[in-house]
Each structure stands twice: as C-alpha cells, then as structure tokens.
Amino acid sequence: MANLSTALGIGALVLLLSVVAVRLSVRLGLPSLLLYLGIGLLIGEGGFGIRFDNAELTQSLGIAALVLILAEGGLTTRWSNVKRSLGLGITLSTVAVLVSIAVTGEALHLLLGLDWRTALLWGAVLSSTDAAAVFSVLRGVGVSKRLVGALELESGLNDAPVFIAVVLLVAADPVGWTTPLLVVYELGAGAAVGAIVGWLGAMGLRRAALPATGLYPVATVAMCVLAYAAGDILHASGLLATYVTGLVLGNSRLPHRSDTLSFAEGLGWLAQIGLFVLLGLFASPQRLLSALVPALVAGAVLLLLARPLSVFLSVTPFRVKWREQVFLSWSGLRGAVPIVLALIPLTNGVPGAQHLVDVVFVLVVVLTLVQGGTLPLIARWLGLVKGSTDAQEIEVDSAPLDTLGAELIQVKVQTGSKLHGVYLSELRLPTGASISLIVRDDAGFTPTPTTRLQEEDQLLVVATETARDATERRIRAVDRAGRFAKWKGESGTD
Incomplete structure (x- = not known):
C-alpha cells in the first residue's frame, strides 16, 4: 500500500506540475510538450533517478494515448471548417507522406551512410505530423479556416499510413506486389469502420435517455476507442477509424455536446501530459548527446527539403498560393508520434533502433523549438493572419x-x-x-x-x-x- 500511495502521490504532483506548465508555456511562447518532456527527463534516471526502460510498455501506452488524442481531435474538429479542405488534407496525409519518406530516405542514405531499408525506416518515422502539436498550436495562430482545416485533417489522418509504412519496413518479409493493395484495404476499411461506428454511436446516443449527464461524454469517448479496437481486429487502420469516428460523432449534434467536448478535451490533455512525460522518462540523457549531429542532419533534410517538396507536389493540383505553401511546409509540426513510431522497430529488435529513438527524441525537441516557436511569426510575415472581427460560433x-x-x-x-x-x-x-x-x-x-x-x-x-x-x-x-x-x-x- 505504501508503494501505491507513493506512486499515486508522485503521479498527482507530476500532473499538477504539468497543468501549471501549460500557463508557463503560454507566457514563454513555447509549446507545452517541451515542458512535459523536460519534466520526464527531470524525474528520470538523469534527474531524480527513476529508471524506466520498458520499450514495449512505453509503446503500448503511447498508442493508447494517441488513440485518445485522435479521438479528441476528431470530436473537436468542425466539419464546416474542414470540408473545403478535404481533398487537400487527404492528399497531404497520403501523397505528401510517400514523397517525404522517399526524399528523406534518399538524403539520409547519402548523408549518413544508412542502408536503404534503415534510411527509409527513418524517413517513415519522421514523416508523420503530430495531432497533439497541431491541434494545440495551430488553432491559436489566426490563419484561414482552409489552411487550419487542411493541416488538422493531415495530422489526424496521416498517422495511419505512416504507421503502416513503419510496420511494413520493420517486417522481415520483402515488400511485394500485394503491398499497395494491403495498404489501400487497411486505410479504406479503417475509414469505413470509423464512419459506421460513428453513425451508429450518434444514432444510439441521440435516442438514449441515460440517467446522468456525465455518462454521455464517457459513452462518446468509448465509441472512439471501440472503433480503434474494431479496426485492429479487422486488420484495418485502427488509428484512422478512431479519428473518423470522432469526426462523425463530433458533428452529429449529440446530447450534451458541450459537456462531451469538455470531457474529451480534458482526456486529450491528460493523454498528452502522460505521453510526453513518459517519453521524457524513457529517454536517457547520456545517449542523447551522441544523437545530436544525426538529429540536426535529419531535421535539416526534413525541414528544408522533404517537407517543402512533398507539400509542393501534393498541393499543385489545388492551386494553392505560394505563401500558403510556405506556411503549410513550416507547419509540419512533430511531437510524440514519431517517438512512439520509433519504438516499433525497437520492440521488434531491429538493429540500430535505440539510436533511432534517441535521434527522433532530439529532433522533436529541435523542430518544436524552431517551428512551434516561430509559426505565429511566419504566419504574420506571410500576411496570412486574419483579423479578429469574425464572430464566434454560436x-x-x-x-x-x-x-x-x-x-x-x-x-x-x-x-x-x-x-x-x-x-x-x-x-x-x-x-x-x-x-x-x-x-x-x-x-x-x-x-x-x-x-x-x-x-x-x-x-x-x-x-x-x-x-x-x-x-x-x-x-x-x-x-x-x-x-x-x-x-x-x-x-x-x-
């Protein structure tokens, strides 16, 4: 019981400290995820001495947290804001991902001397934008709903194809002619599962007369988690199913909708805090220094070459203005998702996977400082910030x-x-x-x-x-x- 009390006490203190850190991050103009990672490092083996090196548990908890973050993102995304950006968002989350993997893999193969499979694995891990980072940073920048909608859709949808790419590159079996069909099935079936679960859930919640108001938010989030499980059981993309279910439910005029969104937002914050602190706790400060140079090389490739090129090739059919293309390129925020994805090869015993985890950790910190801290300035410099005359939605x-x-x-x-x-x-x-x-x-x-x-x-x-x-x-x-x-x-x- 003493150990349980100590663990609960430490967990509560970390959570309270993380909540206070949100206010501090707003004052400093820094993304809060950096402070959460810092808290994890502080209480870890390099600080207070708490040792945690269970990669498999970290990966499992990371995916669980990602499910809650995607659910919150889908529930709080207004269809009226993103429907005009649907084609652009889908293209950014598919075509741009493929281009980014290929360009990053090619560059890292040449610059760092990685073999082709490892270089492409690095490219896949680094190609996913982070839903938590995008949802928390982008909505306060003040750019047009079209751009915000496209980036929100991209961050909510691209986890699924990147996850599939990482799993395929980790697998020992070579990629064959059936691989594209498998990818299409997983994405298509995941979207279908999400739409069906969301529609059935919305219909059931509208007709149900639950005995307590607080049960509606619980049931809504449970539907999103159920979609992930159903998609995974059907060998479809559970992450895509989760986001689509949240998107359908969040735009279905649910009973007690405001209470549901507040509950989902709280769970999303809890998942973000827990995930980033856990990842900071898992990291080893002694190894991070040796990962600094390859992380800077990979970051430069990603930020200056792979992301701009992938955005340019993806948005060309949509006639996006060059200023908006620059903003879309700079808004490819990374967060916990690449670190969680890097744990997949580590738990599967892929050679050099621990180094990849360390590189991604350093890279996320660097890119968050560079991109997250300058995004509002870039938006103003490009003349994309709208005035504040628009009325709030009723x-x-x-x-x-x-x-x-x-x-x-x-x-x-x-x-x-x-x-x-x-x-x-x-x-x-x-x-x-x-x-x-x-x-x-x-x-x-x-x-x-x-x-x-x-x-x-x-x-x-x-x-x-x-x-x-x-x-x-x-x-x-x-x-x-x-x-x-x-x-x-x-x-x-x-």
Missing part, C-alpha cells in the same frame, strides 16, 4: 427530456452574433419549439414575442424531437445572416 447544446418526447436546447448568443437585436417574433422557430427562458445579466425571465435578443443572452428552448433539428438550423441561420436569413439563402446546415 453555442448550442441539447439534452433529451426522457419520456416527454422533447429536448431542451441551450443557446448562448456570442459577441458579434446577428441574433443581437432580433425580436422573438422575428426568430420564427418551427412548430413544436418555443423559448421558455432567457438569462441576461445573471437574471432569468420569461420572454414575450416583443423581447429583443442581446449579445451574451442564454436561451432555453424546448422542442419536440421532430422539431429539434429544424430549430437548431433556424437558430444557426439567424446567427449567421440575421432576421432575413432565409432570403439570403442561409439554411444553417453547416
């Missing part, structure tokens, strides 16, 4: 009223919303829906048809099950286009 949450056959919809009118100044009579909600309460300045009152909505108002709308979707669409339409939304062609469907 907050809409719902909860089923069990046996009443109705739903309670909670709406918050954001600053800049065109709902401001609209009379309730002009809102024209569908039959079966009515606003029962408005909370304004911390005081609630029952509205009348002549009540005018204001910014920061919170509305409670009661709607029948049949009117629920039409009610939300109408509210979103007026939020975007005002009282004449229908005349302006705004339907509120996105």
Whole structure:
C-alpha cells in the first residue's frame, strides 16, 4: 500500500506540475510538450533517478494515448471548417507522406551512410505530423479556416499510413506486389469502420435517455476507442477509424455536446501530459548527446527539403498560393508520434533502433523549438493572419427530456452574433419549439414575442424531437445572416 500511495502521490504532483506548465508555456511562447518532456527527463534516471526502460510498455501506452488524442481531435474538429479542405488534407496525409519518406530516405542514405531499408525506416518515422502539436498550436495562430482545416485533417489522418509504412519496413518479409493493395484495404476499411461506428454511436446516443449527464461524454469517448479496437481486429487502420469516428460523432449534434467536448478535451490533455512525460522518462540523457549531429542532419533534410517538396507536389493540383505553401511546409509540426513510431522497430529488435529513438527524441525537441516557436511569426510575415472581427460560433447544446418526447436546447448568443437585436417574433422557430427562458445579466425571465435578443443572452428552448433539428438550423441561420436569413439563402446546415 505504501508503494501505491507513493506512486499515486508522485503521479498527482507530476500532473499538477504539468497543468501549471501549460500557463508557463503560454507566457514563454513555447509549446507545452517541451515542458512535459523536460519534466520526464527531470524525474528520470538523469534527474531524480527513476529508471524506466520498458520499450514495449512505453509503446503500448503511447498508442493508447494517441488513440485518445485522435479521438479528441476528431470530436473537436468542425466539419464546416474542414470540408473545403478535404481533398487537400487527404492528399497531404497520403501523397505528401510517400514523397517525404522517399526524399528523406534518399538524403539520409547519402548523408549518413544508412542502408536503404534503415534510411527509409527513418524517413517513415519522421514523416508523420503530430495531432497533439497541431491541434494545440495551430488553432491559436489566426490563419484561414482552409489552411487550419487542411493541416488538422493531415495530422489526424496521416498517422495511419505512416504507421503502416513503419510496420511494413520493420517486417522481415520483402515488400511485394500485394503491398499497395494491403495498404489501400487497411486505410479504406479503417475509414469505413470509423464512419459506421460513428453513425451508429450518434444514432444510439441521440435516442438514449441515460440517467446522468456525465455518462454521455464517457459513452462518446468509448465509441472512439471501440472503433480503434474494431479496426485492429479487422486488420484495418485502427488509428484512422478512431479519428473518423470522432469526426462523425463530433458533428452529429449529440446530447450534451458541450459537456462531451469538455470531457474529451480534458482526456486529450491528460493523454498528452502522460505521453510526453513518459517519453521524457524513457529517454536517457547520456545517449542523447551522441544523437545530436544525426538529429540536426535529419531535421535539416526534413525541414528544408522533404517537407517543402512533398507539400509542393501534393498541393499543385489545388492551386494553392505560394505563401500558403510556405506556411503549410513550416507547419509540419512533430511531437510524440514519431517517438512512439520509433519504438516499433525497437520492440521488434531491429538493429540500430535505440539510436533511432534517441535521434527522433532530439529532433522533436529541435523542430518544436524552431517551428512551434516561430509559426505565429511566419504566419504574420506571410500576411496570412486574419483579423479578429469574425464572430464566434454560436453555442448550442441539447439534452433529451426522457419520456416527454422533447429536448431542451441551450443557446448562448456570442459577441458579434446577428441574433443581437432580433425580436422573438422575428426568430420564427418551427412548430413544436418555443423559448421558455432567457438569462441576461445573471437574471432569468420569461420572454414575450416583443423581447429583443442581446449579445451574451442564454436561451432555453424546448422542442419536440421532430422539431429539434429544424430549430437548431433556424437558430444557426439567424446567427449567421440575421432576421432575413432565409432570403439570403442561409439554411444553417453547416
């Protein structure tokens, strides 16, 4: 019991220290993952002396954390923001990955004298952008939704093909003519599993009347984890299935959606903290120094050659402007994913795998400092930062009223919303829906048809099950286009 208490106490202190580190990282302008890695190094064998060298356990926990991070990324990604970037995101996560592996492998073969298989393995490990790094850094840069959507899709989708590439290069069997078919199957089946699990989960959660609000977020995240397991059992890409399931669920107007997203965000932070601290704990400071030179060489190849070339070849059909191409090239953020992928050859006994893990660890730190720390400056230098005049998206949450056959919809009118100044009579909600309460300045009152909505108002709308979707669409339409939304062609469907 004493050992358990000590372990729980240390874990709680590390978690609290990591939470405080988020605030510190914002003040310093550094990605928080560097501080988490630093905490892991501090309590590891080079610091407080905690020795942890179980590569297989680290890999398993790393993949589990990656599943939660991808689930959170899918749940919090708005389809309306990424649908215009779907083709670009898919191309970046497939074609760009292949180009990056080939270019990086060729360059490292020539510069570091690695054999071809090892050089391509290094290229595959280093070719995946990190979902946690992208989701946490990119959303605060202020560039267009098209660019953000493309990079979010890339980081959420490219883990799957890179994982497959690493496994194929680690395997003893030579790559044959059936390999491309196998890759297509794994990716296609993974996407299909994710879509099916997401659709079934959304339908079930909308119809279920669970006895506690907190059960909806738990069930939603469980669906994402179930998708990973189902994909893996079917020899498909479980990582892709996880992200697609999260994307479907997050855009399906789930009951208690805001609570679900908050829960998923908390789990995502917990997974990131645990993963980066664990990787820092696993690293050996004595070995990292010898990995510095090859890490700098690989980083230069990746940052100055492989990433720009892969982006250029991938986005050419989409006529992306050169400024946006430069930003896409500089935004290929690396994080924990390459380190987790490097553990696969280590656990399979591939010669030189420990050196690869050390090189990737150093490379992630270097590239995070170089890219993550300068990304906002690059965006401003390229003239891609948009003004802050856009209104925030209206907050809409719902909860089923069990046996009443109705739903309670909670709406918050954001600053800049065109709902401001609209009379309730002009809102024209569908039959079966009515606003029962408005909370304004911390005081609630029952509205009348002549009540005018204001910014920061919170509305409670009661709607029948049949009117629920039409009610939300109408509210979103007026939020975007005002009282004449229908005349302006705004339907509120996105």
